[in-house]
Amino acid sequence: MGCCNRRRGLLAGAVLGAVVAILGGILIPVGDSIIEGTVRKESVIEPGTTAYDNWKATGATVYRQFWLFDVTNAKEVLETGATPVVKEKGPYTYRTRFFPKANITFNPNDTVSFVLPHGAIFEPSMSVGPEEDIVTSLNLAVAGAYSLIPKELHVVLENMIKTSNSSLFHNRTVKEILWGYTDPMLKSPVGVFLPYNDTKDGPYNIYSGKDDISKVAIIDMWKGQRHGHLSELISPPLFSLSDASSFPPFLEKTKPLNFFSSDICRSLSASFQQSLNLKGIDVYRFNLHPDTMASPTRNPDNRCFCRDKATTKNCTLAGVLDISACKDDKPIYISLPHFLHGSESLRESVLGLNPNEEQHETFLDVEPLTGFTLRFAKRIQINMMYGPSKTVTILKKVKDYTIFPVVWMNETAMLDDEKADVFKERLVSRIQMLETIQYVLLGVGVSVFVLCLISYCVVRRKDSKIA
Numbered sequence: 001m002g003c004c005n006r007r008r009g010l011l012a013g014a015v016l017g018a019v020v021a022i023l024g025g026i027l028i029p030v031g032d033s034i035i036e037g038t039v040r041k042e043s044v045i046e047p048g049t050t051a052y053d054n055w056k057a058t059g060a061t062v063y064r065q066f067w068l069f070d071v072t073n074a075k076e077v078l079e080t081g082a083t084p085v086v087k088e089k090g091p092y093t094y095r096t097r098f099f100p101k102a103n104i105t106f107n108p109n110d111t112v113s114f115v116l117p118h119g120a121i122f123e124p125s126m127s128v129g130p131e132e133d134i135v136t137s138l139n140l141a142v143a144g145a146y147s148l149i150p151k152e153l154h155v156v157l158e159n160m161i162k163t164s165n166s167s168l169f170h171n172r173t174v175k176e177i178l179w180g181y182t183d184p185m186l187k188s189p190v191g192v193f194l195p196y197n198d199t200k201d202g203p204y205n206i207y208s209g210k211d212d213i214s215k216v217a218i219i220d221m222w223k224g225q226r227h228g229h230l231s232e233l234i235s236p237p238l239f240s241l242s243d244a245s246s247f248p249p250f251l252e253k254t255k256p257l258n259f260f261s262s263d264i265c266r267s268l269s270a271s272f273q274q275s276l277n278l279k280g281i282d283v284y285r286f287n288l289h290p291d292t293m294a295s296p297t298r299n300p301d302n303r304c305f306c307r308d309k310a311t312t313k314n315c316t317l318a319g320v321l322d323i324s325a326c327k328d329d330k331p332i333y334i335s336l337p338h339f340l341h342g343s344e345s346l347r348e349s350v351l352g353l354n355p356n357e358e359q360h361e362t363f364l365d366v367e368p369l370t371g372f373t374l375r376f377a378k379r380i381q382i383n384m385m386y387g388p389s390k391t392v393t394i395l396k397k398v399k400d401y402t403i404f405p406v407v408w409m410n411e412t413a414m415l416d417d418e419k420a421d422v423f424k425e426r427l428v429s430r431i432q433m434l435e436t437i438q439y440v441l442l443g444v445g446v447s448v449f450v451l452c453l454i455s456y457c458v459v460r461r462k463d464s465k466i467a
Contacts, residue, residue, distance in 0.1 A: 039369050043216055043249045045112055045208040050423065051216070054372055055245060057100035060413040064120065065091035067337075068177060069405045071136045072352075074169040081397030086352040086405065089135055092174050093126035096411070103203065110211045111220050115202035120179075131175035138404045139170045140190050141183040143384040146395070147324075147331030154391035160185050161394060168386065168394045177407065192382055192407055201262050204243065213249060216371070217242040219260055244268075244364060244378075247371035257286050257364065264334045264380060265326030266305075268292055270364055278365055278374055279420040288362040290341050293319050311385055311401045318343045320383060320403055333383040336360055337408035349402045360408075372423075374415040381408035 067090030076082035099117035164185035180191030209216025244259035253272040270286035296303040305321035319342020340355035365375035387401035
């Protein structure tokens with residue numbers, strides 16, 4: 001009788017183990033559904049969600065680091081036509097994006113409107129020197145006037161330069177070059193990022209994701225214009241782009257991330273590179289696609305950024321984009337720092353440049369379930385152009401059109417420890433706990449089932465021999 005009870009107990013244990021294993025197996029798809037539901041709920045941009053908290057105010061301190069290009073042979077360039085030699089000077093670091101989004105309005109069509117206030121505070125401890133450091137830089141006013149004034153009127157430009165005692169290069173402080181100064185030739189303010197402080201970017205209108213989570217954070221309008229009105233400058237159009245602070249959830253490694261950068265009025269595309277762990281959170285790293293700055297002959301999406309065929313060698317020059325059309329016709333060319341991925345001729349026209357993938361590439365670290373960007377580095381370079389002239393004295397020795405680097409910028413941020421803990425508590429830890437329960441039940445159930453089944457067979461065989 002005791003043997004029978006023992007066998008029955010083992011059979012019951014096997015059945016119980018099977019039930020527990022089945023329960024664990026059932027919980028996997030059920031758990032996945034719960035996880036998906038949790039992510040969908042927390043990814044909607046509305047008050048009370050993790051997405052809203054991350055979106056309204058950046059969860060990290062955003063810095064803009066600037067490296068300015070100091071011309072070391074300005075006199076030789078003017079007098080003998082020597083190739084300019086530059087040496088980068090920096091970083092000069094500013095804290096930016098410290099204001100939360102403003103004028104937030106939730107619209108009946110499940111979109112959200114807002115503006116991004118601008119501000120910059122100098123961080124001496126993170127800089128190589130004070131804002132008053134002097135840099136021998138390209139004269140923004142002269143280069144700009146050269147691009148805008150037709151050759152037939154270069155006599156006017158010559159007179160403007162001589163009257164104001166201006167030259168192709170000048171000595172200015174870091175603060176003046178970045179944020180502005182009154183130019184003696186134009187008698188008006190000039191600066192690479194003028195105006196910036198106390199200005200706003202936008203308004204933006206984006207989808208909240210409430211009606212369709214696959215559209216969350218996608219831009220509906222920018223400055224009151226829908227994608228159709230901006231199609232000449234933006235490809236892909238806005239309806240497939242976010243502002244890069246977040247993306248629709250459930251990212252796939254095989255699909256690129258498309259986002260819009262208002263700094264350069266340009267859509268950008270990033271491809272998956274590797275998986276990383278950031279403060280205990282698994283993230284996907286996406287790097288800017290090399291073809292982003294390719295010539296229009298290789299990347300037709302860039303055809304609208306080639307406006308001057310003489311400067312760009314009939315639009316075959318890779319690595320620079322003319323964004324003057326969206327900068328009030330200011331003659332600005334953007335590139336990656338040190339003309340990374342650019343034509344070799346760019347670095348032959350200006351010596352001293354050393355592109356480096358690790359230091360100069362743009363990347364995004366995005367949490368794949370939620371689509372939240374937890375760390376990023378946006379790196380771009382601002383350039384202007386000058387060229388030869390038979391009339392303008394300071395340009396008579398110039399041999400060819402030159403796209404000249406003025407400054408490159410690294411805008412970077414990383415989720416801080418406090419926000420990382422909140423993110424893990426509200427989302428990641430719940431998901432991990434559910435997944436742990438699923439696999440523990442499955443593992444324990446299978447183990448009990450197998451152990452009891454084997455024990456039952458052993459006992460039964462032993463009892464048979466005794467009988």
